[in-house]
Amino acid sequence: MNQVLxxxxxxxxxxxxxxxxEASVYAGGTDLLVQIRNGLRHPTSLICLDRxxxxxxxxxxxxxxxxxxxxxxxxxxxxxxxxxKGLPVLVRAIEGLGSPPIRNMGTIGGNICTASPAADTxxxxxxxxxxxxxxxxxxxxxxxxxxxxxxxxxxxxxxxxILSAVWIRQPVEYHAHHFEKVxxxxxxxxxxxxxxxxxxxxxxxxxxxxxxxxxxxxxxxFTCPEAEQILIGAPLSLEKLRQAAAIVRRDxxxxxxxxxxxxxxxxxxxxxxLRLAQWRTNPAAGA
Amino acid sequence: xxxxxSLNGSTTQVEVPADRRVVDLIREDLGLTGTxxxxxxxxxxxxxxxxxxxxxxxxxxxxxxxxxxxxxTIEGLAPPEDGSLHAVQEAFIEHGAVQCGFCTPGMVLAxxxxxxxxxxxxxxxxxxxxxxxxxxxxxxxKIVGAVAAAAAPGRNPEAPREKKESL
Numbered sequence: 001m002n003q004v005l006x007x008x009x010x011x012x013x014x015x016x017x018x019x020x021x022e023a024s025v026y027a028g029g030t031d032l033l034v035q036i037r038n039g040l041r042h043p044t045s046l047i048c049l050d051r052x053x054x055x056x057x058x059x060x061x062x063x064x065x066x067x068x069x070x071x072x073x074x075x076x077x078x079x080x081x082x083x084x085k086g087l088p089v090l091v092r093a094i095e096g097l098g099s100p101p102i103r104n105m106g107t108i109g110g111n112i113c114t115a116s117p118a119a120d121t122x123x124x125x126x127x128x129x130x131x132x133x134x135x136x137x138x139x140x141x142x143x144x145x146x147x148x149x150x151x152x153x154x155x156x157x158x159x160x161x162i163l164s165a166v167w168i169r170q171p172v173e174y175h176a177h178h179f180e181k182v183x184x185x186x187x188x189x190x191x192x193x194x195x196x197x198x199x200x201x202x203x204x205x206x207x208x209x210x211x212x213x214x215x216x217x218x219x220x221x222f223t224c225p226e227a228e229q230i231l232i233g234a235p236l237s238l239e240k241l242r243q244a245a246a247i248v249r250r251d252x253x254x255x256x257x258x259x260x261x262x263x264x265x266x267x268x269x270x271x272x273x274l275r276l277a278q279w280r281t282n283p284a285a286g287a
Numbered sequence: 288x289x290x291x292x293s294l295n296g297s298t299t300q301v302e303v304p305a306d307r308r309v310v311d312l313i314r315e316d317l318g319l320t321g322t323x324x325x326x327x328x329x330x331x332x333x334x335x336x337x338x339x340x341x342x343x344x345x346x347x348x349x350x351x352x353x354x355x356x357x358x359x360t361i362e363g364l365a366p367p368e369d370g371s372l373h374a375v376q377e378a379f380i381e382h383g384a385v386q387c388g389f390c391t392p393g394m395v396l397a398x399x400x401x402x403x404x405x406x407x408x409x410x411x412x413x414x415x416x417x418x419x420x421x422x423x424x425x426x427x428x429k430i431v432g433a434v435a436a437a438a439a440p441g442r443n444p445e446a447p448r449e450k451k452e453s454l
Contacts, residue, residue, distance in 0.1 A: 004288075004305035004351035033308075033347045034328045046306065048352055075341075099419025100397065101335055101342040187418030188330050 003045035010054050013047070014137040017160050020045045025162060027071045028106035030098065031114045055109070055164055058082050067133075068166045070109025075100070077108060086170040089196055090124040092179040097121070099188045109163045115149050118216040122149065123196035124179060126213035126221045128168050135164040142167065152219050173209065174198040176279040181215075182268050184259060191216045192260040195272035199236070199279070207231045207240075217252040217269045224248050227273070238277045245270030292353040294319075295363025303350050310334045310345040312353075313360060321361035321392045325421070332420030335393035336360050342400040342419075361392035364399075375399055378437035379430070386424030394420050398434045407438055 005020065007013040017023065024043035026032040027050060035041045049055060055071035058080045066086055068077065074094045077083045083091055097103060097111070097120040111121045112132060122145070130145045134157065145166070148156050157163060171177065176199035183189030193216050200209035210231040214222040227244035234240045254265035288305040291298065294317070303312055313322050313336070325333035327346045334345040337359040364373040375398050378384070385391050394417060401408060401416030408416060413434045414427070422430060 002304070002306065004349050006351055006354060029347050029349070029352075030329050030344075033349070037327060046349070048349070050352060098329070099332065100400070100416060101332060101344050101419045102329055104341050105343055105347065187415075188421075 005045065005047045006051050007047065007049075008051045010052065010135075013049070013052065013162070016047050018137075020047065021159060023047045025049060027110040028073065028102075030102050030106040031110065031116075049109075049162070055162075060086075061167075064170055064172075066168045066170060068108055068168070070112075070133075070163045070165055071107050072109075074098075074103035074106050074108065074111075078103065087124075087128065087168060089127065089171075089177040089179050089198060090121065090168070092177070093120045093124045093181070093194070093196065096181050096183075096186065102188075108166055112145065112148070112166070113155060113157060113163055115151070115153050115155050115220070117152050117219055117221075118191045118194075120181065120191060120194065120215065122221045123194055123213040123215045125166065125168070126223060127196045127198050127211045128171060129211075131167040132163050133165040133167060134158075134161050136161045140164070146221075146223075149220050171198050174200050176201065176276065178276060178279060180272055180275055182272070190259060193217050193254075193265050193268045193272060195269070195275075197273075197276060199231075199276065201236050201280075205235050205237075207234055207236050212273070214248070214252065214269050214272070217254040217265050219253070222252055222269070224251055226251070236277065236279075238274060241273050241277055245273045248273060288351060290350055290354050292355060293357040295359055301350070305349065305351040307350040308346060309336070309348040309350060309353060312350050313345060319360050319362050323389050323392060325389070330421075331390075332393045332397060333390055335396045335420065337396055337400060340400075340403065342397050359396070361395060364395070373399070374440070375402070375434065375437045378433040382429050382433040382436055384425060384429040384433035386422075390420055390422040390424075394422065394430055398437065401434070402438055408434070410435060413438075 005016045007016050023045040025047045049071050052071055055069045057069045059067050060082055061067055066082055074097055077094055108121055111119050125145045131142045132145050132148045134141050178197040181191045181194040183191050196213045198211045199207055202208055210228045212228055227247045230244045249266050249270040252266055252269050254262045256262045289302050291300045310324050313319050323333040324346055325331035329344050329347045335342050336345045338356050375395050397417050397420050410431055413431045
């Protein structure tokens with residue numbers, strides 16, 4: 001590696017990508033620089049997006065959708081009133097992402113493009129049906145994040161293209177906005193299993209809508225329409241959640257690594273659902 | 288590559304490879320060895336510096352990224368000329384928050400970042416604010432106490448405080 005380019009505008013970025021099509025592009029560097037140091041990647045040149053103000057910031061669009069620039073650092077999302085009010089499930093996940101300096105450096109776009117099975121922002125972005133905005137010099141396209149991520153570390157990002165923003169419709173129809181992560185410790189811990197969940201619950205306690213997504217228990221975020229279908233139309237009760245949990249345990253495909261065994265992950269991914277039984281009485285379980 | 292930035296208040300210009308890690312630039316090229324390298328992978332906080340006032344990990348930044356920035360290392364908190372220390376450093380001494388000292392520069396800078404964002408943190412907020420900095424000696428109790436004391440001089444740092452509403 002020799003060159004590190006620091007474009008100050010999108011125009012400079014396109015020029016840099018044109019001259020160095022083989023360059024690795026990064027924002028916070030909290031994943032890429034570790035991979036380089038561990039000898040997993042050997043880029044000859046790097047393009048850092050840190051100075052691209054055009055890719056930073058959180059704004060509300062006319063239809064109420066929230067647009068988050070890809071190079072917005074996690075810390076900025078945590079303190080943003082729009083995100084706090086409109087996207088609590090995402091904010092809760094970011095609260096436990098890495099550590100304060102990692103959140104100062106790392107960005108939402110970086111977390112998505114790294115496409116780690118353990119990425120903390122991905123389960124919330126799946127349940128929120130977020131879309132990624134992909135930009136190249138002469139064009140923009142938008143894709144559901146669920147389609148953009150295709151495998152561990154693999155996305156549909158093409159050469160010459162960058163992830164420029166995330167578009168998220170505010171989930172106003174849901175009552176429970178839940179995220180829980182199980183790790184070996186609270187901070188600086190890669191997730192062993194995590195669950196993001198949105199529930200719409202009627203006044204008499206019937207689940208009207210449910211969307212669920214798990215991290216770290218499959219090669220990419222795991223979703224389970226069958227478990228959602230068991231819950232929809234049923235009373236929000238421990239008994240129903242146990243039924244859904246059994247389906248989840250059957251269908252996840254976790255691995256054993258230095259943090260946990262596959263069997264532990266299988267059990268925990270089901271158990272994470274049971275917390276939803278408490279959401280009315282315990283705000284920490286998703287208010 | 289020529290890089291110009293402000294280091295502890297002084298304009299500095301260096302000629303270094305663009306991909307030199309900032310921690311190496313600071314320690315090896317500029318001789319400021321107060322910044323420590325622990326894990327080299329963003330998991331321990333020993334290499335914390337302030338970049339434009341915000342805590343960052345110097346092991347995960349490349350020299351080119353410093354262009355035009357203002358950085359503060361532990362050496363920048365207490366100018367050697369007058370012998371005075373930063374209030375957080377004073378509190379660490381006062382409360383015995385240092386044992387081997389390896390994590391201390393990072394802890395102190397992380398605490399300064401925290402206090403700038405939240406000038407009156409409770410102990411839980413301090414623990415969260417320092418959660419990116421590992422200490423293998425102290426058990427953290429005295430470090431948290433020191434930061435609480437620095438936040439409010441005169442307050443008994445061991446005394447439990449009223450719990451704030453969750454964030």
